[in-house]
Amino acid sequence: MAEILAAILLLAGSGIVLIAAVGVARLPDAYLRMHAATKAGVVGAGTVLLGAAVAFGSPEAWLTVLFALACLLLTTPIASHLLGRAAYVSGAPLWHGTQVDHLEGVLDRRPAPSDPIRTEGRSTAMPTIRDLGARDLRRATPTAKAPTAQAPEATRVRRILAVLPPNGAGDTVLGHAVSAARVHGAAITGLSVVDLPRLAEVGPMPVGGGTYARMMADTRLRRCRERMADALERFEADCRRFGLTHALRHEEGDAGALVEAASAAHDLVLVPATRALCDDEAGDPLRTALGLLARGVRPVVVAAGPVRPVRRVAFCHDGSARAARTLSWLAQLGPWPEAEVRLVGLGEPSHALDTALSEGESLLVAHGRRCARGDTVAGGEDLLSVIAGGPAPEVVVIGNAGGLLLPMRVCASAALRALHDPDRPVVLG
Amino acid sequence: MTPTLFLTFATHVSMTVLLLSAGILTLRLMRGPSAADRLVAVDMLGLVAAACCAGAALLAGHAAFLDVALGVALVSFLGTAAFAGLLERAADQGGAARLPAE
Structure with missing residues (x-):
């Protein structure tokens, strides 16, 4: 009888551990992962230990296991508390769906690189962004605490980022960006992005279809580059016409990451109302913007409609x-x-x-x-x-x-x- | 199936599942992305190790391995506490403080 009970405890415990591990792998941020790891982890490991004790049945085994269990139950809450605190203080990002941040203003949070080794690697890959004095204006302004009593600061829009899509929506983005730039006398950056991962995606292929798929992907890439060149040309012509200070940038790679990096040095980010950059399929018009939002680029202006004076x-x-x-x-x-x-x-x-x-x-x-x-x-x-x-x-x-x-x-x-x-x-x- | 055979079977299965969990956690440990994520994975790996010790005790038929589980449970707490302290200190000293190189 004891053997069967022990076996059930072992199976249940390892199952719970597996669920906890899946939670650690799949949950979206460090805090949620910690919640899976500590609670479910202790229950799972504790159940396995109990199973072992039941199987042995000797007083020594029971004593050891109960002591180990007591240690686990005593130390894990402390460990998870320390973990959560360290994660928060070191600036581990919160999930974008987070509604309430009770620790805001209570604990000193440093959004400094919490993983210096990885972050360094990333910034050397994009030296231009760092040279621009990245993450100064756009990040600093919205994160400032609501200064109700403070004297108003004289901030204004100085740099505008217009993310250009290759299709007709580009004219809309362009129009809005140009009118905003004229109102504020701001400099304007036209960014054309070729979303390589998206273009390389060809979907399921039958056996032997590889060559054809590659050809298709190449064609799409070439076409996208041509349209981007067109969009940039139009952008430049418009900026010249209105005598605006402007810069052109063309980037290829993961579109979301590229726009995120570029947005750091700008006050206002305009994106087209399309499902994806470099793509004119119909679909959720807010998807591009929501994708950026999920990366922490906010606020994002989704340009749409005719350019009108905003009253x-x-x-x-x-x-x-x-x-x-x-x-x-x-x-x-x-x-x-x-x-x-x-x-x-x-x-x-x-x-x-x-x-x-x-x-x-x-x-x-x-x-x-x-x-x-x-x-x-x-x-x-x-x-x-x-x-x-x-x-x-x-x-x-x-x-x-x-x-x-x-x-x-x-x-x-x-x-x-x-x-x-x-x-x-x-x-x- | 006799109860003893069932227990042996269950032990093998649960060890396999525990190893699978350890594999998943290692994946998280490698992917990060922040140091805190890695720390969570290491903490949980300690728990899995304790559970594995219990399984090893059953496989070996020796209750002595249970003492190892006890030790692992204790040490993993100390490790987590130390790493959390390090992470917090590193954040306190700003970006200049570096975690030890991998």
């Missing part, structure tokens, strides 16, 4: 710290300095949301922006009607798009997609 901006605030940061970016940088910002609350009406909205209002006023208070709505569909209800805004800013990401994947996909009007730029924060 009204709708800001969707869900009361989160992320949205507050996006709002402070909007207030300090003022990409649309003349526009009236209408704050729309997103979520269940609560005191916290109310406070966040009032704080946002005073922050906007402190920076000399015009501001109005909109209604508070529960979800995406209501939001649409509120936005459509009043005088239509020319730009919609979503304060915490990461917060919308998860529900969007699960249920409200249509809501966020509907929010993206093909005639109106959207800013994802």
